[in-house]
Amino acid sequence: MRTPNAPIHAPFHAAVTGLGMVTAGGVGTAPTWASLLAAEGTAAGPVPALAGVPADFGCWIPGFDPAEAVGRRKAWRLDRSSQLALAAAAEALADAGLDPGTWDGARVGVVLGSGIGGAATWEKQHQILRERGAEKVSALLIPMLAVNMSAGYLAMEYGARGPNFVTATACASGTTAIGVAREMLRNGSCDVVLTGGTEACLIPSIISGFHQMGALSRRRDEPMAASRPFDAGRDGFVPAEGAAVLVLERPEGARARGARVRARISGYGASADAHNATAPDPEGTGAELALRAALADAGALPSDVDHVNAHGTSTPLNDAMEGRLIRRVLGERPAVTSVKGVTGHALGAAGAIEAAATALTLERGVVPPTANLDSPDPSIGLDVVAKASRRTRVEVAVSNSFGFGGQNAVLVLTRG
Known part of the structure; x- marks a missing residue:
């Protein structure tokens, strides 16, 4: 009989052989990584397209x-x-x-995540229609x-x-895409x-919707300190645009061509909260199902995990639940970090950006x-890395x- 949470098959380690990133932290993987290590504050400021709306700042590029x-x-x-994805x-x-x-193009697939798609085009053309x-x-x-x-x-x-195809699981979309690709x-x-x-939807309609929900930070006078x-x-997240693409290969194919393996995608889990349209289950019951499933898929124990790249949105409810x-x-x-302190929250692209950052941490x-972590919330109770980067060997990361x-998606990454 299979023990609880045991894998139903031998772990499969998809090789990450290429990374590409376009974020508010920089155009390219190297400048983005440098911004994450510096953590000098959120790469946020006034967004020209948002002029005239109450929430007029974000992390654009x-x-x-x-x-x-x-x-x-x-x-x-x-x-x-689509421009960012390309x-x-x-x-x-x-x-x-x-x-x-x-x-052989028949053996090459494309799976991207996007929460909203070409909303900027839609808003512009609707204005032309009117x-x-x-x-x-x-x-x-x-x-x-x-x-x-974007995938097409x-x-x-x-x-x-x-x-x-494209996966659309809201702010878990990029992570879902990587899990499906594996x-x-x-x-x-x-x-x-x-x-x-x-994702690229720093436009008045979308951002006003988030603002009306009370999901966004209201620190207009200090946007660089807003995502914390x-x-x-x-007091809320800072919206962002961005993209990240990972090249995944079958391990034997990567070995055969002598490719550098930057990290491995070793486990994936997904679940639903079945709780609320916009608020997480406060106890993270659904999220726990995804995390335990990802660990089981990777053949890893909770005690094996050295590092967590957290969802860490800077909203009161999410961060408390995740803690x-x-x-x-x-x-x-585990040493915990959230790169959203620098990049802001890129919605459907966030999980992909964070998976790429996790691969770099492993490598x-x-x-x-975590940028802007000046007064750690004592209720979180985690080893959240702040103020300076930390050198440490990481073998297994989440x-x-x-x-x-209520969409939940979790990846387990391991050293290549």
Whole structure:
């Protein structure tokens, strides 16, 4: 008889051979990582597109030039969310040393996460409809706004003819995508998968909706200090845009071509709170199911976990719940961090950005500090890294993601 939480199969370790990131911390993996290590405050400021709305700041990426990143002729046909995804994918493939011109595209899949899709295009074209009439609405509206198109455009760019889709599990979307991508490798559907998440919806309608819910920080006078995960003074999240793409390969394929394995995706678990549309289960009962399932899938014990890259949104309810969850399942030993103190909350892309950061922690033995953690909430009761990065050997790490609708997704990553 199988013991509780034991894996139903031998652990499968998907090789992470490439990383690409475009975040408010920097355009590219290296500048983003440098920003996470510096942790000098949230990369937030006034967002031009939000001028005139009460919540007018966020973590946008002013240094991102779509024409330079994807080409001028291509950029005008893509929503910003797809532009970010293409830029991150290009870096990830170069990092992996893969040449799409030589691969068997039928064995290459694409799975991205996005919570909202091409909302910026939708809002812009709706304004045109109201002001100038239906005949002025762009013929590209549908392929720009549809949530699946970021994955579709990656497939077109690189001739990836394997399974192709987008996962939409709110703020857990990027983590869900990576977990599903690993399963596609395990079941033999693909040899390579481009996976991760993308989001670009710093627009008046979406941000006003979050503001009206009371989910956002109201620190307009100090936006760089507004995202403060696990801090006693936290008052809401700071919205962000961004993308991260990971190249996952079957282990034998990575070995055969002598690829550098930056880390391994070794476990995945998912669950639902079945509790509330927007608030987490205070005790994290559903989230615990996902965390224990991920550990079992990886063949790991709670005592094996050295590091947790927390969801850590800087909202009062999420951080309190996550603190209880981690203490209950993993204890107080793991070194915990939340990169949202720097990047803000990139919604459907957040889990992918955090998985990429976790892979770098495993590879380099450095846990980034949690920015703006000036007065740790005593009720959290965890070893949250703050003020300075911490050098420590990490063999097993967990990356948590939770989203509206009670969506929970957890990854276990291990050293390559």
